[in-house]
Amino acid sequence: MTRLRPIKKRSAEVEAAEALRNHVIGGGVHPGERLTEVRLAEALGLSRTTVRTALHQLANEGLVVQVPYTGWAVTSLTSADAWELYTLRGSMEALAARLLTETLDADKESQLHRSLSDLTSACQKGDEVAVVDRDLALHKLVVALSGHRRLMEQYRLIEQHIRLYLIWSDRLMRSHKDIIDTHRPIVDAIVTGKAKQAESILRDHNESAGRILVEFFNKSDQSPAELPDRPIRRRLSRLRTR
Amino acid sequence: MTRLRPIKKRSAEVEAAEALRNHVIGGGVHPGERLTEVRLAEALGLSRTTVRTALHQLANEGLVVQVPYTGWAVTSLTSADAWELYTLRGSMEALAARLLTETLDADKESQLHRSLSDLTSACQKGDEVAVVDRDLALHKLVVALSGHRRLMEQYRLIEQHIRLYLIWSDRLMRSHKDIIDTHRPIVDAIVTGKAKQAESILRDHNESAGRILVEFFNKSDQSPAELPDRPIRRRLSRLRTR
DNA sequence: TACTTCTCAATTGTCGACAATTAATTTGTC
DNA sequence: GACAAATTAATTGTCGACAATTGAGAAGTA
Numbered sequence: 254m255t256r257l258r259p260i261k262k263r264s265a266e267v268e269a270a271e272a273l274r275n276h277v278i279g280g281g282v283h284p285g286e287r288l289t290e291v292r293l294a295e296a297l298g299l300s301r302t303t304v305r306t307a308l309h310q311l312a313n314e315g316l317v318v319q320v321p322y323t324g325w326a327v328t329s330l331t332s333a334d335a336w337e338l339y340t341l342r343g344s345m346e347a348l349a350a351r352l353l354t355e356t357l358d359a360d361k362e363s364q365l366h367r368s369l370s371d372l373t374s375a376c377q378k379g380d381e382v383a384v385v386d387r388d389l390a391l392h393k394l395v396v397a398l399s400g401h402r403r404l405m406e407q408y409r410l411i412e413q414h415i416r417l418y419l420i421w422s423d424r425l426m427r428s429h430k431d432i433i434d435t436h437r438p439i440v441d442a443i444v445t446g447k448a449k450q451a452e453s454i455l456r457d458h459n460e461s462a463g464r465i466l467v468e469f470f471n472k473s474d475q476s477p478a479e480l481p482d483r484p485i486r487r488r489l490s491r492l493r494t495r
Numbered sequence: 496m497t498r499l500r501p502i503k504k505r506s507a508e509v510e511a512a513e514a515l516r517n518h519v520i521g522g523g524v525h526p527g528e529r530l531t532e533v534r535l536a537e538a539l540g541l542s543r544t545t546v547r548t549a550l551h552q553l554a555n556e557g558l559v560v561q562v563p564y565t566g567w568a569v570t571s572l573t574s575a576d577a578w579e580l581y582t583l584r585g586s587m588e589a590l591a592a593r594l595l596t597e598t599l600d601a602d603k604e605s606q607l608h609r610s611l612s613d614l615t616s617a618c619q620k621g622d623e624v625a626v627v628d629r630d631l632a633l634h635k636l637v638v639a640l641s642g643h644r645r646l647m648e649q650y651r652l653i654e655q656h657i658r659l660y661l662i663w664s665d666r667l668m669r670s671h672k673d674i675i676d677t678h679r680p681i682v683d684a685i686v687t688g689k690a691k692q693a694e695s696i697l698r699d700h701n702e703s704a705g706r707i708l709v710e711f712f713n714k715s716d717q718s719p720a721e722l723p724d725r726p727i728r729r730r731l732s733r734l735r736t737r
Numbered sequence: 738t739a740c741t742t743c744t745c746a747a748t749t750g751t752c753g754a755c756a757a758t759t760a761a762t763t764t765g766t767c
Numbered sequence: 768g769a770c771a772a773a774t775t776a777a778t779t780g781t782c783g784a785c786a787a788t789t790g791a792g793a794a795g796t797a
Contacts, residue, residue, distance in 0.1 A: 290749070301749090322750075
């Protein structure tokens with residue numbers, strides 16, 4: 254017995270934005286690589302106007318940057334940015350955790366435990382992609398369960414960036430067991446209602462992960478992602494500042 | 496002897512976005528009021544496509560909302576939103592303050608003092624508009640001086656909303672002297688390098704201001720801003736969720 | 738050669754027209 | 768009159784065309 258679901262009609266703009274987003278975070282294009290509207294429009298079978306709107310959307314999310322009359326390029330990863338991203342999410346998740354402890358109920362508690370065990374099993378299987386996915390999912394869950402709409406909205410904006418760095422973050426852990434060991438205390442502190450503790454654990458968790466990332470990025474000197482396979486034709490230095 | 500300055504050429508899209516933003520935060524249109532692309536395009540002397548792009552930009556900033564095939568409307572103020580906004584900015588400004596104490600120098604210190612005295616003189620003059628302006632400017636300065644680009648970026652997104660609520664927030668203070676008294680400790684804590692204290696003062700400052708706002712909004716029951724002067728023709732309930 | 742100017746191809750910026758969708762209004766039916 | 772169906776007006780969604788701008792390379796010049 255199947256139940257009919259409303260067919261969600263989504264505008265081409267929204268679909269295009271999603272497709273492009275997945276293309277970027279899925280590694281279809283490399284950080285720093287150039288994007289042209291016409292090529293994307295052809296690939297997606299849409300008009301340039303529609304693709305353009307979608308690109309503007311991604312630019313707002315920070316996944317691509319625009320240079321007037323010159324082009325679009327995928328945002329590149331840097332050590333400074335890693336530090337900023339991790340202090341920022343630390344602060345946001347700390348707020349979420351505090352609020353969450355104040356409104357915790359049985360349902361939310363079980364969701365947290367389920368998410369943690371999902372992460373655990375992914376770690377035990379050694380599936381790298383799944384680990385990143387579940388890791389992000391757990392952090393997102395804390396934010397979502399806080400019930401703070403605006404916070405979720407802001408978190409959503411940096412979510413894709415977090416994912417990009419998280420790949421390296423998780424890889425830099427000594428073992429997958431470490432990943433479990435750093436996440437269990439987070440859930441524990443929240444479910445036992447220790448607001449202050451949950452807050453500081455989340456902030457510290459992120460800031461130390463950030464420090465490790467920064468150190469790694471500085472050592473490797475170059476951006477860890479491969480450089481664009483074809484060189485950027487034009488200089489993309491003068492970025493639109495708005 | 497004059498020095499040549501680069502002529503800043505800004506695209507119509509960007510100009511339109513700025514004009515619309517000012518129109519909204521300047522009270523040219525009321526919260527909840529409907530906007531149509533054609534009318535705006537006529538008023539600005541631009542094509543609908545350009546205006547549309549600008550509207551999408553504002554939608555990302557959260558100043559307007561869109562209902563597919565139906566229209567755009569200015570976002571309205573609510574008590575729940577006030578609480579969210581003030582907890583969020585509390586968290587962000589607390590982070591900024593902590594970072595700022597770690598990188599404070601003489602120049603930054605004097606900027607802080609100047610900003611505080613600007614606010615003070617506005618309060619003494621009793622100029623309501625200027626007070627809101629300087630109040631926001633001081634908070635922005637703390638974020639800017641923290642040197643955290645991403646944090647600034649995120650703060651910029653909610654800045655206009657803060658301004659909208661700040662008008663009421665400042666009005667609800669018993670006297671303008673109270674405004675000075677609540678801001679001086681912030682600057683003091685930062686310049687004396689008390690990171691922890693600066694952090695918690697900023698968080699508490701915002702959260703208590705938020706509580707006052709929430710209480711006021713709940714009492715007045717209605718949104719404090721006047722209702723739209725002409726009724727919204729269509730129901731704007733089914734908002735695009737993405 | 739070193740330098741400037743001109744030319745041109747590539748790309749984004751802007752526009753007006755038409756299609757798709759929505760919701761109010763009118764019409765039809767009982 | 769009450770309800771349903773058809774019509775219509777208003778609005779956004781999408782498109783292709785043309786204008787503006789950029790950067791690279793060719794051509795000219797000392």
